[in-house]
Amino acid sequence: MEFKFNWEENKDKIEELKKVIEENKGKKGALMPVLHEAQRIFGYLPIEVQRMISEGLNIPLAEIYGVATFYSQFSLIPKGKYQIGVCLGTACYVKGAQAIIDKIKEELKLEVGGTTKDRKFSLQATRCIGACGLAPVMTINEDVYGRLKADEIPAILKKYME
Known part of the structure; x- marks a missing residue:
């Protein structure tokens, strides 16, 4: 999924970033x-923003890209309004987390690490979130769903589609 950076729509954000760089x-x-700050302003770090930072701080673009891809808190694609995380820690995995991921992928036509075209949903496979007693566990933003079965996924996702 490719997202096109819109310079006109982001004019105010670009000015804010320029101040941060300065x-x-x-x-x-x-x-x-x-x-x-760029991630906070834009919600992600598209290549256009990385170039602005590169030119503004006089740091090679390759170095900026390397840092942005190394640290998991940075994203090169926009996140959805609803960020889905499925725990793949040992307890969750053993209790069927992969089936949960597969069902979400099927329902939303979305790959792990991706965002839907309408930017409504993002899907991440996470490591242990510390809720092993509720395995398998899924989060949607701040909402936690535990002891999940794959057939429950469509009804849960429907709550966020309206």
Whole structure:
């Protein structure tokens, strides 16, 4: 799934990022704070934003891309309004988490790590979230669903589609 960055729609955000870059220019270790702010402003780090940071901080684009792809808190694609996380920790996996992921993929026509075209849903496979007694566990934003069965997924997702 490819998302096209819209310069016109992001005009105000671009100006906000330019101020952040200017405030951090020349500071030692500026890249991480600027990337964090860019992620907060845009919700993700498209290549266009990475280029702006590269030019503004005089850091090679390859270095910025390397940092953005290394740390899991950064995303190169926009996240959906509803971020689905399915725990693949040992307890959840043993109790059927893969079937939960497969059902979500089928229902939303979405791959792990992806976002639906309408930007409503994102799907992530996560590691242990500390709710092993509720295995398998899925989160949708702040909502937690435990002791899931794959056939429950359509009804749960329907709550978020309206």
